[in-house]
Amino acid sequence: MFEFHDPGRLVDHDLELVLVETDPGDASINHVPAYTFMMRLSETRVDVGRIQLRVGSTDHVVTYAGHLGYSVYPEHRGHRYAARACRLLYRLARSHGLRTLWVTCTPDNAASRRTCELAGGKLVEVVSLPEDTDMYRRGERAKCRYRIDLRLPP
Numbered sequence: 001m002f003e004f005h006d007p008g009r010l011v012d013h014d015l016e017l018v019l020v021e022t023d024p025g026d027a028s029i030n031h032v033p034a035y036t037f038m039m040r041l042s043e044t045r046v047d048v049g050r051i052q053l054r055v056g057s058t059d060h061v062v063t064y065a066g067h068l069g070y071s072v073y074p075e076h077r078g079h080r081y082a083a084r085a086c087r088l089l090y091r092l093a094r095s096h097g098l099r100t101l102w103v104t105c106t107p108d109n110a111a112s113r114r115t116c117e118l119a120g121g122k123l124v125e126v127v128s129l130p131e132d133t134d135m136y137r138r139g140e141r142a143k144c145r146y147r148i149d150l151r152l153p154p
Contacts, residue, residue: 002033002055005095010088015081016042017051017088025056030065032056035092039072039085048076051085055096063127064135064143066104067093070115077111083118090150099150104143113144121146 002024010017017037025033032054039049049072054061061067068089070082086103093101103121105112116123124145129136135143
């Protein structure tokens with residue numbers, strides 16, 4: 001049985017991650033257990049985005065969905081909040097035995113691709129999405145796959 005861990009305080013200067021939800025997952029729809037955090041500015045308490053850590057290495061997560069999913073609200077983009085938030089979750093990922101994280105994004109999303117690189121990811125390949133995925137049904141056709149090796153120092 002999966003057990004969620006206390007993430008502790010996750011802070012990088014003015015950015016903190018606030019746990020808002022844990023999801024036990026549902027294997028029937030390719031969902032693994034996940035933590036969802038708000039990205040929040042410490043001093044102003046303004047939420048600037050969300051980030052999710054998916055704990056499980058199913059084929060779907062590793063190839064298409066990724067272990068990390070993030071979104072920064074449009075008015076707060078350009079401050080590297082997503083890359084910093086990714087790095088804040090590495091200790092929690094390690095505590096669950098993850099040694100490699102995969103992050104995916106669409107090939108035309110230059111900002112997300114840069115975030116993957118700033119978070120320490122290395123582009124491995126671009127894969128086509130299968131037609132039976134919800135991502136494909138939303139209009140996506142391919143994903144860039146970035147690998148982050150947690151065995152190496154950030």
